Amino acid sequence: MLTGTVLRPDCKTPVVGATIDFWHCDHAGAYDIKTPDEKIAPENYRFRAMAQTDASGRFMFETIVPGRYGIPPGLEGFEQFAGQTRPAHFHLTVTHPIYLPLTTQVYIKGDPFIAKDPWAMHSKLAFTLRKGSATAPSTGSFDVVLANRPGQRRS
Numbered sequence: 001m002l003t004g005t006v007l008r009p010d011c012k013t014p015v016v017g018a019t020i021d022f023w024h025c026d027h028a029g030a031y032d033i034k035t036p037d038e039k040i041a042p043e044n045y046r047f048r049a050m051a052q053t054d055a056s057g058r059f060m061f062e063t064i065v066p067g068r069y070g071i072p073p074g075l076e077g078f079e080q081f082a083g084q085t086r087p088a089h090f091h092l093t094v095t096h097p098i099y100l101p102l103t104t105q106v107y108i109k110g111d112p113f114i115a116k117d118p119w120a121m122h123s124k125l126a127f128t129l130r131k132g133s134a135t136a137p138s139t140g141s142f143d144v145v146l147a148n149r150p151g152q153r154r155s
């Protein structure tokens with residue numbers, strides 16, 4: 001159970017009605033869409049969801065812990081990392097009419113593959129996954145801070 005709050009650039013005020021486009025791979029590290037050019041019917045989407053933040057700027061996604069996968073060969077700019085294992089991660093794009101869109105990845109603290117991953121190694125976007133039980137899900141929480149668009153007044 002992943003929860004969090006989308007915040008204004010002041011890092012305090014919630015953003016109501018932000019859209020979060022959320023996606024990740026399955027437990028074995030496979031995505032429903034294998035290449036950037038592949039098109040599949042929406043009914044075949046797997047591990048994708050969209051949500052809007054509520055009146056408190058909160059969001060919630062209930063899902064699995066995604067598996068890890070290898071960086072494919074020939075990925076432009078990342079050729080030297082081909083075959084290296086990526087840490088488990090969640091992708092998200094957060095949009096709102098007033099703020100700059102944000103596309104990023106979120107990691108799970110303690111994943112040993114974060115240290116050498118070209119995307120994760122410099123990221124501060126890792127949350128603590130608290131183990132659940134037979135009757136309660138594992139939980140994690142992270143907040144998202146949106147930036148002003150260029151030329152926009154501070155808010």
Ligand SMILES: [Fe+2]
Nearest residue numbers: 024025089091
């Ligand atoms: Fe990914």
